[in-house]
Amino acid sequence: MDIERHGVTRRVLAAVCSVAVAAVLGACGKKEEQPATTDGTTSALERVVKIGHAGPLTGPIAHLGKDNENGVRLAIEEANAAGLVIGGEKIRFELISEDDEANPQKGTVVAQKLVDAKVAGVIGHLNSGTTIPASKIYHDAGIPQISPSATNVDYTHQGFKTAFRVMANDAQQGKVLGEYAVKKLGAKKIAVIDDRSAYGKGLADQFEAAAKTAGAQIITREFTDTTKTDFTAILTSIKGKRPDLIFYGGMDSQAGPMMKQIKNLGVRAIYLAGDGVQTTQFLTLAGPEGESAYASSPGVPLDKMPGGKEFAEKYQKRFNQPIQLYAPYAYDAMNAMIEAMKAADSVDPAKYLPALASIQYQGVTGLVQFDEKGDIKGGSISLYQVKNNKWEYLETVG
Amino acid sequence: MDIFLQQVLNGLVLGSVYALVALGYTMVYGILGLINFAHGEVVMIGAMVALTVLNGLAGAAIGAPPQVVIAAALAAAIAVCMGLSFSIERVAYRPLRRAPRLAPLITAIGVSILLQNIAMLIWGRQYHTFPRLLPPTPHNIAGATITDLQIGIMVVCAVIMGGLLVLVQRTRLGRAMRATAENPTVAGLMGVNINRIISATFVIGAAMGAVAGVLVAANYSIAHYSMGFTLGLKAFTAAVLGGIGNLGGAMLGGLLLGLIESIGAGYIGDLTGGFLGSHYQDVFAFLVLITVLVFRPTGLMGERVAERA
Numbered sequence: 001m002d003i004e005r006h007g008v009t010r011r012v013l014a015a016v017c018s019v020a021v022a023a024v025l026g027a028c029g030k031k032e033e034q035p036a037t038t039d040g041t042t043s044a045l046e047r048v049v050k051i052g053h054a055g056p057l058t059g060p061i062a063h064l065g066k067d068n069e070n071g072v073r074l075a076i077e078e079a080n081a082a083g084l085v086i087g088g089e090k091i092r093f094e095l096i097s098e099d100d101e102a103n104p105q106k107g108t109v110v111a112q113k114l115v116d117a118k119v120a121g122v123i124g125h126l127n128s129g130t131t132i133p134a135s136k137i138y139h140d141a142g143i144p145q146i147s148p149s150a151t152n153v154d155y156t157h158q159g160f161k162t163a164f165r166v167m168a169n170d171a172q173q174g175k176v177l178g179e180y181a182v183k184k185l186g187a188k189k190i191a192v193i194d195d196r197s198a199y200g201k202g203l204a205d206q207f208e209a210a211a212k213t214a215g216a217q218i219i220t221r222e223f224t225d226t227t228k229t230d231f232t233a234i235l236t237s238i239k240g241k242r243p244d245l246i247f248y249g250g251m252d253s254q255a256g257p258m259m260k261q262i263k264n265l266g267v268r269a270i271y272l273a274g275d276g277v278q279t280t281q282f283l284t285l286a287g288p289e290g291e292s293a294y295a296s297s298p299g300v301p302l303d304k305m306p307g308g309k310e311f312a313e314k315y316q317k318r319f320n321q322p323i324q325l326y327a328p329y330a331y332d333a334m335n336a337m338i339e340a341m342k343a344a345d346s347v348d349p350a351k352y353l354p355a356l357a358s359i360q361y362q363g364v365t366g367l368v369q370f371d372e373k374g375d376i377k378g379g380s381i382s383l384y385q386v387k388n389n390k391w392e393y394l395e396t397v398g
Numbered sequence: 399m400d401i402f403l404q405q406v407l408n409g410l411v412l413g414s415v416y417a418l419v420a421l422g423y424t425m426v427y428g429i430l431g432l433i434n435f436a437h438g439e440v441v442m443i444g445a446m447v448a449l450t451v452l453n454g455l456a457g458a459a460i461g462a463p464p465q466v467v468i469a470a471a472l473a474a475a476i477a478v479c480m481g482l483s484f485s486i487e488r489v490a491y492r493p494l495r496r497a498p499r500l501a502p503l504i505t506a507i508g509v510s511i512l513l514q515n516i517a518m519l520i521w522g523r524q525y526h527t528f529p530r531l532l533p534p535t536p537h538n539i540a541g542a543t544i545t546d547l548q549i550g551i552m553v554v555c556a557v558i559m560g561g562l563l564v565l566v567q568r569t570r571l572g573r574a575m576r577a578t579a580e581n582p583t584v585a586g587l588m589g590v591n592i593n594r595i596i597s598a599t600f601v602i603g604a605a606m607g608a609v610a611g612v613l614v615a616a617n618y619s620i621a622h623y624s625m626g627f628t629l630g631l632k633a634f635t636a637a638v639l640g641g642i643g644n645l646g647g648a649m650l651g652g653l654l655l656g657l658i659e660s661i662g663a664g665y666i667g668d669l670t671g672g673f674l675g676s677h678y679q680d681v682f683a684f685l686v687l688i689t690v691l692v693f694r695p696t697g698l699m700g701e702r703v704a705e706r707a
Contacts, residue, residue, distance in 0.1 A: 227628075229525075230412070237676065253524075
């Protein structure tokens with residue numbers, strides 16, 4: 001009996017909740033539509049084009065997902081206000097934003113949902129882990145997809161003509177790091193360590209190749225894994241080879257203790273790593289021993305972007321909050337897609353896709369231009385160095 | 399040569415900690431014939447408790463001298479680990495003392511997983527920076543470097559192991575422990591309180607484990623909820639290498655294993671032309687374990703295993 005009563009309560013609760021959710025959603029929907037309907041055109045000549053966005057809108061990195069969504073929304077609102085005419089019809093874009101929870105499985109579910117909703121294109125997803133499985137679904141449906149922030153090389157190397165990204169990938173990052181190590185930091189003898197993860201190994205491989213091409217000697221290549229914190233044996237053997245520079249392909253949780261052990265063993269070498277290390281956690285884990293370490297990160301700091309300052313103001317005005325991270329990339333991705341539609345004079349994915357592949361669009365973050373795989377051409381990588389226990393911006397390369 | 403010396407020093411530092419943890423395994427095995435797989439997690443809890451106390455005291459900014467802070471952290475870690483180990487024995491092992499051998503082994507693994515998950519709930523999945531106990535100034539010895547902390551680790555381990563030998567060989571408690579290890583039933587008939595001796599063995603092992611945990615975390619300046627698992631396995635290997643059940647064997651096994659690992663990991667890359675890397679460090683421990691079990695199952699110094707089996 002108790003169970004039954006419990007069941008009833010639960011059903012009532014569920015009903016109340018769904019009503020509440022519906023009400024809230026309804027309210028939201030209305031709010032979003034208002035700016036679009038106030039432009040005063042008659043809806044008879046208007047064609048609604050759906051644009052999909054996917055990213056984590058709940059969970060620990062929801063603020064980044066929302067940030068991307070805002071970037072896309074800003075671009076769409078501007079395009080709607082400008083009153084685009086494509087293929088003889090007045091176009092009004094409508095954003096369908098889905099929450100993939102940064103979960104690969106959920107990523108494929110929302111990707112299918114967007115395909116079923118017949119979106120003309122997708123901006124997303126945020127993480128490499130969700131972007132890669134989702135990209136197959138968009139590819140099979142022939143829908144162009146631009147990720148603002150997924151950096152794993154595999155995403156654009158699956159042979160999908162529909163997959164693009166507006167941020168430099170890990171391969172580009174490794175290449176820039178390799179050249180930087182040799183040409184700027186003057187390293188001749190380099191030791192490479194990686195954590196054998198898809199990210200760390202990939203980045204280290206790219207680094208090694210680029211450093212060799214630039215004329216450096218790779219004196220040793222060592223491995224560890226993503227749970228180890230004891231690197232003394234590796235570092236001692238590296239010390240005996242007297243490297244100018246130690247490169248680490250991996251994450252901050254290993255790089256922090258590694259940095260301490262480097263100093264404790266009295267190894268004199270420059271320490272260089274990728275974006276997995278350019279974090280505040282590295283600063284806390286490495287402590288004072290982290291001083292003068294170098295690391296890179298894709299893209300440029302906001303104040304160095306060609307249109308960064310104006311975009312930041314625009315964003316602040318519209319959303320009443322500062323940019324978190326990737327919004328400028330999401331904004332550029334959406335605008336590049338709109339440019340391609342204009343160039344092809346069609347919103348049909350099959351027709352504007354070739355135009356997107358050969359686009360040359362001057363965006364907020366720089367020139368958006370894709371190579372034959374769909375990666376951004378000349379994507380930039382910025383370098384940072386730890387000074388006074390802070391990551392200080394040095395320069396942007398590439 | 400300086401590099402070889404450095405690897406030997408690394409190995410000795412690593413090995414003294416292995417030895418300290420291995421003693422916990424070997425003492426319990428000596429008395430109960432049980433492999434206490436939860437010991438590695440007790441070591442981890444020791445590190446985490448010390449971390450919390452150190453951070454708490456530093457955050458409270460009482461301005462206490464660092465020696466007092468370190469002593470307080472160590473005392474807290476030791477106390478928590480002793481209590482924890484005492485409870486584990488009461489709850490998970492004592493009721494199964496007459497059960498077939500496999501049963502306590504399985505509860506041991508169960509307790510190990512449980513403790514890891516509890517630690518994850520309390521301290522989270524992230525890596526924690528362990529505060530600095532001693533200045534990290536490297537001293538130069540013939541081209542090799544060693545820090546104050548590493549010297550401290552070796553000294554502390556040596557002192558504790560010496561103390562344990564005195565305790566076991568020279569005190570009443572030690573005699574009772576040896577008697578229980580020899581034959582629990584007869585020792586019981588002679589008036590030894592078996593349960594109390596077993597509890598004491600667990601508690602002493604846990605206290606040494608707590609110290610080891612703090613030393614490891616301080617050495618790598620990092621603490622993590624899963625740090626006890628591999629450490630425990632390695633220490634168990636060290637105990638088997640030296641001859642499980644034999645105190646001197648655990649110490650010898652620990653030092654040897656540390657040296658084998660350091661030198662192996664340091665040179666394998668060069669010897670195989672980069673085909674095998676230093677990430678094979680853990681493999682050495684288990685290769686050693688298998689080799690010992692095949693060719694000398696009693697370990698280097700042990701004879702008791704044959705008696706027991």
